[in-house]
Amino acid sequence: MLYTSTDNPKIKKIKKLSQKKYRDKYNEFIVEGRHLVLEAYKTGHLKELILEKNELFPLPVETNYVTNDIINYLSILKSPTNIIGICDKKKEVKEIGRRILMLDNIQDPGNLGTIIRSAAAFNIDTIILSPDTVDIYNPKVVRATQGMLFHIDIIKVNLIDKIKELKTKGYKILGTKVTVGKNLKSVEKMEKFVIIVGNEGNGVDEEILELCDEYLYIEMSPMCESLNVAVATSIILYELDK
Amino acid sequence: MLYTSTDNPKIKKIKKLSQKKYRDKYNEFIVEGRHLVLEAYKTGHLKELILEKNELFPLPVETNYVTNDIINYLSILKSPTNIIGICDKKKEVKEIGRRILMLDNIQDPGNLGTIIRSAAAFNIDTIILSPDTVDIYNPKVVRATQGMLFHIDIIKVNLIDKIKELKTKGYKILGTKVTVGKNLKSVEKMEKFVIIVGNEGNGVDEEILELCDEYLYIEMSPMCESLNVAVATSIILYELDK
Numbered sequence: 001m002l003y004t005s006t007d008n009p010k011i012k013k014i015k016k017l018s019q020k021k022y023r024d025k026y027n028e029f030i031v032e033g034r035h036l037v038l039e040a041y042k043t044g045h046l047k048e049l050i051l052e053k054n055e056l057f058p059l060p061v062e063t064n065y066v067t068n069d070i071i072n073y074l075s076i077l078k079s080p081t082n083i084i085g086i087c088d089k090k091k092e093v094k095e096i097g098r099r100i101l102m103l104d105n106i107q108d109p110g111n112l113g114t115i116i117r118s119a120a121a122f123n124i125d126t127i128i129l130s131p132d133t134v135d136i137y138n139p140k141v142v143r144a145t146q147g148m149l150f151h152i153d154i155i156k157v158n159l160i161d162k163i164k165e166l167k168t169k170g171y172k173i174l175g176t177k178v179t180v181g182k183n184l185k186s187v188e189k190m191e192k193f194v195i196i197v198g199n200e201g202n203g204v205d206e207e208i209l210e211l212c213d214e215y216l217y218i219e220m221s222p223m224c225e226s227l228n229v230a231v232a233t234s235i236i237l238y239e240l241d242k
Numbered sequence: 243m244l245y246t247s248t249d250n251p252k253i254k255k256i257k258k259l260s261q262k263k264y265r266d267k268y269n270e271f272i273v274e275g276r277h278l279v280l281e282a283y284k285t286g287h288l289k290e291l292i293l294e295k296n297e298l299f300p301l302p303v304e305t306n307y308v309t310n311d312i313i314n315y316l317s318i319l320k321s322p323t324n325i326i327g328i329c330d331k332k333k334e335v336k337e338i339g340r341r342i343l344m345l346d347n348i349q350d351p352g353n354l355g356t357i358i359r360s361a362a363a364f365n366i367d368t369i370i371l372s373p374d375t376v377d378i379y380n381p382k383v384v385r386a387t388q389g390m391l392f393h394i395d396i397i398k399v400n401l402i403d404k405i406k407e408l409k410t411k412g413y414k415i416l417g418t419k420v421t422v423g424k425n426l427k428s429v430e431k432m433e434k435f436v437i438i439v440g441n442e443g444n445g446v447d448e449e450i451l452e453l454c455d456e457y458l459y460i461e462m463s464p465m466c467e468s469l470n471v472a473v474a475t476s477i478i479l480y481e482l483d484k
Contacts, residue, residue, distance in 0.1 A: 118470070220363035226388075227360060230356075230473060231476040234470075
């Protein structure tokens with residue numbers, strides 16, 4: 001079917017998926033571009049395909065066509081890719097793994113997406129987000145994950161309760177501070193761990209830090225106060241991947 | 243002096259500094275926020291301060307005041323900080339150091355700024371950019387450097403000519419590829435090196451790769467094709483900082 005008007009209820013509904021409240025209501029989100037749509041399809045999340053009317057992308061899912069104006073209306077990109085996928089949200093995580101990344105209140109969508117991408121690269125099993133972390137289905141987060149969103153388990157729960165539970169199960173709880181603690185370069189291999197990274201401006205919450213067994217820091221020039229949070233997290237995950 | 247109109251020639255000129263051609267014409271650029279303005283001042287780059295009329299920030303440089311509307315007009319931020327600094331561009335680099343980062347055609351301002359910040363953190367002496375790399379004085383680049391722009395030497399030249407010159411001076415030339423070469427984790431300490439990182443989508447130019455002595459790659463899960471370029475570069479710089 002070809003849709004030609006932004007007033008069409010179906011198009012209006014897709015547009016609403018750029019807002020969290022509608023993503024939560026419909027339990028759906030959108031991805032853009034061939035690579036992300038393919039990752040969604042391969043992992044069983046792709047529900048429907050919306051293509052610009054001259055675009056070809058044969059996949060065995062419901063496919064509808066729209067005008068170029070509608071693609072521009074729906075896209076968050078400066079140069080839209082003409083391919084939009086409507087996806088089901090990920091299923092609930094039943095069991096958490098041995099290598100856990102915990103994120104306390106990350107606010108920038110690009111940072112969260114980049115961290116998810118790096119976590120998949122460095123073999124993290126489960127990402128645990130504080131409830132105030134930016135939504136993983138935010139289109140900018142999805143884009144920055146480069147499809148890795150579909151390949152890693154992510155849950156959102158109260159961190160303090162979860163840390164207390166994981167401590168009883170033998171996980172080593174590692175906090176991050178800018179200068180205090182153990183130099184990341186001397187960290188040993190661990191079987192079961194939780195590494196906790198904090199908010200862009202404020203770092204990890206004090207109450208959470210008190211629950212940690214150890215703190216890690218990244219050695220750097222005294223001229224530089226800190227690193228970008230996605231960079232710092234990725235360096236830590238790179239080093240812990242042994 | 244208090245400026246109240248966006249039609250004022252002085253305000254118009256400041257606004258133009260958001261465009262590269264005017265930054266080049268006037269040899270100036272702008273920074274926003276207390277932290278960046280202070281870094282500009284401490285390193286001798288701050289020429290003039292523009293404050294929202296109720297803002298206090300006593301620094302011994304020419305200070306002018308503007309209305310809130312003008313701050314909003316000049317700022318690139320969603321929540322402007324009420325503090326704008328007009329800076330002289332950095333002086334020409336006379337001598338390059340022993341630890342060099344070379345960037346081939348990085349296009350995203352956030353990526354370039356983040357890389358500059360990490361390069362300062364991990365003791366790179368000089369950053370060499372290809373002529374087609376995004377402008378370092380782009381406001382989004384400046385913001386992402388978190389002030390580190392003022393603390394590291396940066397030059398923009400033809401990379402191939404420069405690599406040929408540096409090879410004759412005993413620098414080890416290291417390229418980066420996604421999977422081929424030497425695992426970054428086994429890299430040894432080097433006295434004089436050039437590490438080359440490439441464009442977001444295309445990596446390092448083939449002609450440049452042919453000039454390299456060795457290639458480095460970051461080991462990661464086969465599920466993940468690549469990392470964000472600022473993340474990958476930062477991990478490499480972290481590992482080379484020994």
